[in-house]
Amino acid sequence: MKFRAILAGAAVLALSGAAQAQVVLKASHQFPGGKGDARDEMVQIIAREAKAANVGLEIQVYPGASLFKPNDQWNAMVNGQLDISSFPLDYASGKVPAFSATLMPGLVRNHDRAQRLNASPFMQEIKSKIEKAGVVVLADAWLAGAMASKKGCIRKPDDVKGVKIRSAGPTFAAMWQKAGASIVNIPSNEVYNALQTGVAEATDTSTGSFVSFRIYEQVKCITAPGDNALWFMYEPVLMSKRSFDKLNKQQQDALRAASKKSEEFFNKATKGLDDKMVETFKKNNVEVATLTPAEYDAWIKIAQESSYKQFASEVSDGKKLIDAALAVK
Secondary structure (H helix, E strand, C coil), rough: CHHHHHHHHHHHHHHHHHHHHHHEEECCCCCCCCCCCHHHHHHHHHHHHHHHHCCEEEEEEEEECCCCHHHHHHHHHHCCCEEEEEHHHHHHHCCHHHHHHHCCCCCCCHHHHHHHHHHCHHHHHHHHHHHCCEEEEEEEEEEEEEEEEEECCCCHHHHHHHCCCCCCCHHHHHHHCCCCCCCCCCCCCHHHHHHCCCCCEEEEEEEEHHHHHHHHHHHCEECCCCCEEECCCEECEEEEEEEEEHHCHHHHHHHHHHHHHHHHHHHHHHHHHHHHHHHHHHHHHCEEEECCHHHHHHHHHHHHHHHHHHHHHCCCCHHHHHHHHCCCC
């Protein structure tokens, strides 16, 4: 009996040790969960694959800003309070001004170029700044975006004159202001209510957010990316460096492998987000426009006089970063 009791005690201790070995990570983002948002799915893939690797790793996903407010996630990762986030990097440009280069009007233009940017010296520099701040990139993601208004189509700079527009970041805000708009500063998960209540009359955001936040219920016209996308934003899956460094090598390798699968999924899905947006908005009787090359060039001229100029003067290596991005063919 005594031998059995010793064995039972050993089993309890073994189970207790196994439980302690299980690392539970928290992942947060502002996008709707379980509704087909590709950014949520990226995080869910990482969670599923990490668990399946059987290395004592579990990731709990908190979508819809249910754990942290959108703008609070960066500091939470830097401080180690939050482990993982699908995060629009420009939201942290108040902390690291160079991050605004990842939401710069006309810097990307199309999906193929976004892929080429990922492997460029431009993105190596951005990732170096991310890591220096205490965060690491798990998976790259560039989303194309659009502009929509309650008043009509946004094609020319004159179309936003006097309009209250929500801008995703300071570089687009500078361009909209130069064109005569007034800026509303809110994250994408608050856009619907702002449009509904008249706080905003127009918005820019990613094609994925236009669908998952049901913006089609509030606008008359949307300017889709097409071949001349003015709006692209870097929204990677990020992880607190503190949290990553605490993992053992097996767990780190499993997380890297899971993140690679997540990125592969996104690269296949990203162009489809634009097509889905166009289809969804048309189905809901919203007019869909795209920019002609001449209209695109008119916006770039405004951006060069505002966003580019401001970024180059306010960020120490701003001009160098813009030049590095534009050098990618």
